[in-house]
Amino acid sequence: MTRTGGWLLVAGALALPLWLPSPYHLHVAIMAGIFGVLAMSLNLLLGYTGQLSLGHAAFFGIGAYTSALLTLKLDWSFWPALAAAVAVAGAAGFVIGRLALKLRGAYFVLVTISFAGVISLVSVNWIELTNGPLGLPGVPAPELGPWSLRTKTAYYYLVLAAVGLSYLVCRRLVRSRIGRALVALRENEPLAESVGVDVTHYLVLAAVVSAAMAGLGGSLYAHYTRFVSPEVFLFTYTVTMVIMVVAGGKGTLAGPLVGAVLFTALPEALRAAASWQWQMLAYGVLLVLLVFFLPRGIVPRLGVALRRPEPVTPTARR
Amino acid sequence: MAELLQHLLNGLVLGGTYALLGIGLTLIFGLMNVVNFAHGEFYALGAYVSFAALALAGSDFFVALLVAIVAGAALGWLCEVALLRPLRNESIDTTMLVMIGVGIAMQNAELLGWGGVAKSIPHPFPTAPLVLGPVAIAPLRLFVLVLAAGLIAAAWLLIQKTKLGRAMRATFQDRDTAALMGVSIGRIHAATFAFGSGLAAAAGALLGPIFLVYPSMGDLASLKAFSVVILGGLGNLPGATLGGLLLGIAEELGAGYISSGYRDAIGFVIIILVLLFRPSGLFARQERIA
Amino acid sequence: MSNCSIVLSALVLVALATLAVPGESQAPIKIGVIEPLSGPVAASGNYVRMGAEIARDWLNAKGGIAGRKIDLLIEDNKSDPKEAASAAEKLIVRDKVPAIMGAWGSSMTLAAMPKLEEYGVPMVVETSSAAAITKRGNPWIFRISPPSEMEALGLEQYVDKLGVKRVDFLAVNTDWGRGSITAFGDMLKKKGAAVGVAEFMDQSATDMNAQITKIKATGGDTLFLTTAVEQITLVMKQAQEQRLGRKIVTTGGSSSPTQLIKQAGAAAEGSYHIVFFMPWFPESMPDGKLAKAFVDEWAKRGHPFEGLTEGFRGHDGIATIAEAIRVAGKDDPKAVREALWSVSLMGVNGPIKFEKDGPAGKESGQSKPSIFVVQIRDGKVALPDFLAKK
Numbered sequence: 001m002t003r004t005g006g007w008l009l010v011a012g013a014l015a016l017p018l019w020l021p022s023p024y025h026l027h028v029a030i031m032a033g034i035f036g037v038l039a040m041s042l043n044l045l046l047g048y049t050g051q052l053s054l055g056h057a058a059f060f061g062i063g064a065y066t067s068a069l070l071t072l073k074l075d076w077s078f079w080p081a082l083a084a085a086v087a088v089a090g091a092a093g094f095v096i097g098r099l100a101l102k103l104r105g106a107y108f109v110l111v112t113i114s115f116a117g118v119i120s121l122v123s124v125n126w127i128e129l130t131n132g133p134l135g136l137p138g139v140p141a142p143e144l145g146p147w148s149l150r151t152k153t154a155y156y157y158l159v160l161a162a163v164g165l166s167y168l169v170c171r172r173l174v175r176s177r178i179g180r181a182l183v184a185l186r187e188n189e190p191l192a193e194s195v196g197v198d199v200t201h202y203l204v205l206a207a208v209v210s211a212a213m214a215g216l217g218g219s220l221y222a223h224y225t226r227f228v229s230p231e232v233f234l235f236t237y238t239v240t241m242v243i244m245v246v247a248g249g250k251g252t253l254a255g256p257l258v259g260a261v262l263f264t265a266l267p268e269a270l271r272a273a274a275s276w277q278w279q280m281l282a283y284g285v286l287l288v289l290l291v292f293f294l295p296r297g298i299v300p301r302l303g304v305a306l307r308r309p310e311p312v313t314p315t316a317r318r
Numbered sequence: 319m320a321e322l323l324q325h326l327l328n329g330l331v332l333g334g335t336y337a338l339l340g341i342g343l344t345l346i347f348g349l350m351n352v353v354n355f356a357h358g359e360f361y362a363l364g365a366y367v368s369f370a371a372l373a374l375a376g377s378d379f380f381v382a383l384l385v386a387i388v389a390g391a392a393l394g395w396l397c398e399v400a401l402l403r404p405l406r407n408e409s410i411d412t413t414m415l416v417m418i419g420v421g422i423a424m425q426n427a428e429l430l431g432w433g434g435v436a437k438s439i440p441h442p443f444p445t446a447p448l449v450l451g452p453v454a455i456a457p458l459r460l461f462v463l464v465l466a467a468g469l470i471a472a473a474w475l476l477i478q479k480t481k482l483g484r485a486m487r488a489t490f491q492d493r494d495t496a497a498l499m500g501v502s503i504g505r506i507h508a509a510t511f512a513f514g515s516g517l518a519a520a521a522g523a524l525l526g527p528i529f530l531v532y533p534s535m536g537d538l539a540s541l542k543a544f545s546v547v548i549l550g551g552l553g554n555l556p557g558a559t560l561g562g563l564l565l566g567i568a569e570e571l572g573a574g575y576i577s578s579g580y581r582d583a584i585g586f587v588i589i590i591l592v593l594l595f596r597p598s599g600l601f602a603r604q605e606r607i608a
Numbered sequence: 609m610s611n612c613s614i615v616l617s618a619l620v621l622v623a624l625a626t627l628a629v630p631g632e633s634q635a636p637i638k639i640g641v642i643e644p645l646s647g648p649v650a651a652s653g654n655y656v657r658m659g660a661e662i663a664r665d666w667l668n669a670k671g672g673i674a675g676r677k678i679d680l681l682i683e684d685n686k687s688d689p690k691e692a693a694s695a696a697e698k699l700i701v702r703d704k705v706p707a708i709m710g711a712w713g714s715s716m717t718l719a720a721m722p723k724l725e726e727y728g729v730p731m732v733v734e735t736s737s738a739a740a741i742t743k744r745g746n747p748w749i750f751r752i753s754p755p756s757e758m759e760a761l762g763l764e765q766y767v768d769k770l771g772v773k774r775v776d777f778l779a780v781n782t783d784w785g786r787g788s789i790t791a792f793g794d795m796l797k798k799k800g801a802a803v804g805v806a807e808f809m810d811q812s813a814t815d816m817n818a819q820i821t822k823i824k825a826t827g828g829d830t831l832f833l834t835t836a837v838e839q840i841t842l843v844m845k846q847a848q849e850q851r852l853g854r855k856i857v858t859t860g861g862s863s864s865p866t867q868l869i870k871q872a873g874a875a876a877e878g879s880y881h882i883v884f885f886m887p888w889f890p891e892s893m894p895d896g897k898l899a900k901a902f903v904d905e906w907a908k909r910g911h912p913f914e915g916l917t918e919g920f921r922g923h924d925g926i927a928t929i930a931e932a933i934r935v936a937g938k939d940d941p942k943a944v945r946e947a948l949w950s951v952s953l954m955g956v957n958g959p960i961k962f963e964k965d966g967p968a969g970k971e972s973g974q975s976k977p978s979i980f981v982v983q984i985r986d987g988k989v990a991l992p993d994f995l996a997k998k
Binding site: 321324325328329331332335426429433434435436438445447449454455456459529530532533534535537538569570571572573574578579581582 | 645646647648649650651652653654781807808809810812813814815817818819821822824825837838841842845848849850851867870871873874875912914915
């Protein structure tokens with residue numbers, strides 16, 4: 001019966017464009033999907049290894065820039081550019097994973113912030129490569145064989161496929177030996193080490209997969225908005241991802257998706273519900289209330305377990 | 319040569335402001351393990367309170383400073399008791415998110431209340447610079463530097479010499495043992511957060527007249543404060559002071575001799591290097607807390 | 609997994625329900641506005657909004673357009689291109705506006721532009737200065753603000769009188785700042801001035817002493833400064849602290865000299881400012897009566913005087929769109945775009961009339977705004993001495 005529910009959900013997502021009232025709602029759904037990929041990628045680190053990366057926008061931005069530059073300057077087509085975006089972001093994740101693997105907790109947070117800060121300044125100042133603060137307008141829409149995926153509906157399915165793929169990768173990873181090793185690390189690192197879990201190896205692996213997925217999100221973002229500028233590295237993007245993961249429920253497979261849908265729709269709903277003066281204030285207050293009353297997130301709180309119950313013990317304080 | 323001396327003096331003055339921002343945060347971060355991204359908003363709060371007291375109520379510069387400290391400490395205390403205390407056993411990202419939410423709400427409440435236009439805080443000092451041989455410095459900056467040094471010294475004395483300070487240090491070193499010895503952890507946390515927030519507000523009241531007061535002023539302040547904390551080591555007041563000075567001078571020289579576009583990158587690169595090679599901070603003596 | 613999916617679907621439904629389209633009411637004519645109303649440049653965005661509201665109220669007081677009132681739908685882009693694109697999408701699809709004014713910063717405008725092309729809705733650009741905006745071949749763009757090159761050409765005739773021989777640049781590290789340095793640098797080189805260093809500052813930076821110390825060492829006579837008024841204030845104060853002793857010329861029209869006098873005091877004395885509106889002497893504007901009325905109305909509403917140099921943009925943008933809707937005779941985006949090519953009106957800045965710019969066949973519209981230079985003298989804003997007595 002769990003399988004039935006899953007298929008129902010997939011069917012609902014596939015049919016979504018049919019009953020959404022306007023392209024604007026489809027736009028919100030596409031953004032939710034892109035952020036769903038990003039939130040799932042952050043969740044691999046935050047939820048399963050317990051390491052908070054506040055530089056995740058860097059991998060997102062690297063993916064966006066890689067894809068945009070390859071299609072604009074070297075006339076690559078979308079698919080190889082997408083693959084390159086994933087690869088380059090993954091490579092950046094490898095570097096950060098190797099460098100930071102000795103750091104935990106707050107120290108890891110600060111290395112990742114600093115990394116994102118440096119990358120962001122490079123994107124602003126390396127004019128010859130990135131076109132600097134003016135950004136890269138005119139990123140082409142993707143094509144699939146003879147078809148252009150320019151329309152929103154087509155792009156929605158592309159994003160949906162990416163969400164599905166990312167979900168499957170996460171599930172596969174989490175339910176394998178690797179996932180159990182990661183959770184063991186999160187819960188008690190010395191103990192895990194003592195029974196032979198190779199800490200370095202698994203942390204780097206998690207960082208690479210996580211960064212590669214963020215790069216995927218970045219590429220999808222670039223070809224959807226068709227404009228990339230240094231603002232993709234904005235700290236608020238990282239904060240948004242963290243909000244989605246923590247509010248949805250970190251360390252659960254569905255949590256980041258729930259968070260992504262909720263926190264993409266919320267600012268848009270606030271546009272409709274409140275005049276502009278109150279929108280950001282309300283956003284801040286709602287965030288405080290949500291985290292305060294559901295500190296472990298929506299999905300765990302509802303008692304929703306996936307096939308195997310996930311441990312919802314608090315992450316060890318460091 | 320004159321250029322280099324001026325750069326060094328600028329860096330020293332700038333570093334003093336960074337140190338002032340960092341010391342409050344290093345206590346909160348080190349003792350409570352809260353990644354407080356609202357720290358810069360307490361800085362902005364201090365600046366606005368001081369502006370209100372000076373420009374609207376016509377009070378004295380030092381009275382305004384005191385009012386700002388009290389307001390910052392009171393709101394900090396409230397935040398701890400109402401929001402952080404119930405979440406004390408949650409993970410670091412949960413409390414961080416709560417404080418991010420508080421920060422967003424505070425910043426936008428300021429925007430709503432004061433409007434986005436920058437305010438300038440009046441001060442009684444002459445604007446003509448003091449010329450010392452080849453270099454120049456504004457009297458106000460010199461005054462703020464001295465006052466900041468005084469505040470940092472006072473904070474250090476409070477932690478080293480008072481009973482509250484001793485309890486704070488004990489909690490920092492080993493929370494469970496401190497609790498067993500009869501230290502009320504709840505009270506210490508509330509006091510620490512109020513103290514750190516009061517210091518941030520003091521920084522706002524002091525730096526407001528040098529710079530300008532506007533709702534988003536806290537963003538940069540938060541980031542710089544975190545850099546200072548990492549350079550100096552968690553919970554380490556002398557370390558934060560030195561870290562602030564180092565960051566100020568490094569940025570200044572980097573912008574002067576390397577590239578002003580990469581100015582902020584210099585701070586980030588130093589942080590990355592420090593974390594990779596001396597993860598407990600440049601000036602740390604004690605082991606980092608686990 | 610069924611529980612989980614029910615929860616998920618419920619959440620999706622709740623989220624979408626709150627987004628549902630409200631009842632249609634066709635009575636007023638809607639005009640979309642996208643400005644940075646929160647975040648670091650909130651002050652400027654809000655001034656533009658205030659100006660736009662004055663234009664709306666004036667038009668409505670005169671009976672609106674063909675008896676229909678004008679309604680402004682104002683969205684905040686939070687200085688974030690992603691938000692600018694979302695806001696454009698929302699205004700076009702959900703609110704069905706026939707035209708938009710926005711989006712202040714160039715990267716916000718550039719991010720919103722693909723949406724205009726996708727849905728075919730024109731946008732009047734009121735502030736952005738990047739050349740790329742009208743050169744990209746987006747036929748839905750109509751700009752009333754000057755790109756940096758046009759601004760530099762506007763200053764060219766005064767370069768000799770200003771006595772610029774050796775110039776340095778200090779600019780905010782954005783497309784605007786970098787674009788200004790290129791445009792003014794080229795123009796000044798052509799006029800035979802020597803160009804020294806070009807220094808940058810982050811948009812949120814507050815301490816520019818390092819840059820100033822470096823600039824001081826070049827020994828030039830003039831500093832061209834391009835950034836928002838807050839940073840201009842800080843640079844001027846810090847330049848005074850370091851005895852920089854340069855002629856300062858600010859570009860971009862966002863300098864608000866009145867605010868500088870208030871906040872930088874003596875440090876602002878003697879500086880020159882390129883502005884697109886002179887609220888100190890409205891009678892010297894191309895349409896003195898309109899400019900005077902705008903200044904009076906602004907004061908009547910209690911808006912701060914120093915916001916006028918930014919606020920007029922909002923008025924002119926909305927007035928342009930309203931005129932186009934009037935000419936078109938209906939609030940249909942395509943008709944409004946056609947009409948924009950034929951509008952000719954007097955704004956607070958001066959005459960607004962669009963000429964073709966960009967690749968043939970897909971031209972954007974670019975108006976030629978009036979450009980003025982003022983000087984801060986004796987704590988007051990004055991025409992520069994070389995213009996004053998004529």
